[in-house]
Amino acid sequence: MKKFLIFILGLSMVFATTTTAFAVEGNQEAIKKEVVQSEKKKNVPEVIDEVNQSVVAVIGKNTKVKEREHIFAKFPKNLQHGSGVIVSKEGRIITNNHVVDGLKNIYVVMYDGKVYKAQLLYTDKEIDLALLKINKDNLKPMKMADEQKIKVGNEVIAIGTPLSFGYRNSATKGIVSGLNRPVDRMYTYLQTDAAINPGNSGGPLVNMKGELVGINTLGTMFFQGMNFSIPIDHVKYFIEQFDKYGKIRRCYTGIDFEENWAAMLGIPTNQGLKVVALEKGAVVNLNQVKEGDMLEAIDGKAITSIAQYNEILKEHVPEDKVKFTFSRKDKKIDVEVMLKEKQDKSKEAGKED
Known part of the structure; x- marks a missing residue:
């Protein structure tokens, strides 16, 4: 009898373990299915409706x-x-x-x-x-995409109000044509061939999951299929800075730089930025840095363009300490600086225009 009870108990434990294994496997399959569904692209009408x-x-x-x-x-x-x-x-x-x-x-x-x-x-x-x-709540906010998953060739849709209000919520479709485009030499943009016309500015560029990948900002006159959007990481940066500080706390170095001709033309180059002047209140002095020196890197990250320089500074806030690496002829010069805050010329928070 005792042996029989032990046998029954062992059988129960095996059954329980097997049932648990099946349950775990079932949950994993459900989770996997949910992930696949969330990653699945929608068709164009579905995205626009969403x-x-x-x-x-x-x-x-x-x-x-x-x-x-x-x-x-x-x-x-x-x-x-x-x-x-x-x-x-x-x-x-x-x-x-x-x-x-x-x-x-x-x-x-x-x-x-x-x-x-x-x-x-x-x-x-x-x-x-x-x-x-x-003054309205219970609105439907647009989901924001993961900037790391945005690739050249991704299909995108631009939505906005081109030309006049008679064309509200017009949609155009294209692809992400390029990343990190230094259009104005200040920051980098997404390039797309989705049509962006006057009035589309401020509207969304969305992926095929209905997520915001950029804010449409401009098209290029006299050229077809060359349009640009402010990438989602810039949008997140703007919102996060406002939520935390009430404004963008942009870093200031007081060093004026000049790009070499190759960077201006968009030709790949390893050449850094040339120091052309030090402003009053710069984070370095003439004993450390001189006109003609080349900024090669910030914290080990190579610098070859003004846009790239600004993108790296965007990762910091005033009073952060960073290491600038300059070159003077064949000599490398490392200078640790404390970043200052750039004077904010934007409109104050809460001010109505």
Whole structure:
């Protein structure tokens, strides 16, 4: 009898272990299936249907520009419009700085046609982004993509309000044509062949999972299929800096640099940035760095362009200590500096334009 009970007990333990194994395997399969579903690309209509509620139009009267010429007399005077993206349930919206620059009053038109007056929370000219707030909650914010997963060749859709309000929520499709494009030599951009026209500025560039990969900012005149978006890591940086500090705490070195001709033309080069001047209050002095010296690296990261220099500084905040590596003829010079804060010329948080 005792042996029989031991046999039954052992059989029960084997059954329990097997059942648990099947349960774990079943859970793993369910999780795997869920991951596959989340990674699965949607078709174009599905993506547009999913994100359209998160896309808005932005409009206002620009007090800085002169009245339009007679040929445009049938349009209301000095109206300026663009697009925007809802980034929080509580009514926060991202758009371009140049969309709202000079607007006395800013209005946001939702996908359903409802209009709300917007408060300008913060805007930054250098990165060309602005943050608005409307008095509306329970909105649908757009999901943000992982910048590490954005690759050349990824399919993307641009949505916005090109030309006039009659074309609200127009969609164009293309691919990511290039990464890290130093369009204005200040920061790097995403390049896309998805059509971006006047009025698309501030609108989203989304991937085929309906995630925000960039904020559309400009197209290139006289060239087809060369359009640019502010990448999602810049957007995240802008929002995180505002949430933490109420503004972008941009680093300042007081060193004026010049790119070599190869970098200006976009030709691959290993040459660093040439020091052309030291401003008053620079983080280095003439005993450490001289005109003509070459900045080769920051904390061991090679520097070959102004845009690359700014991208690396973007990873830091004022009072961070970093190591600059300069070269003077064949000599390497390491200088540890404490970064200062660049004077903020952007509009103050909470100020309504």
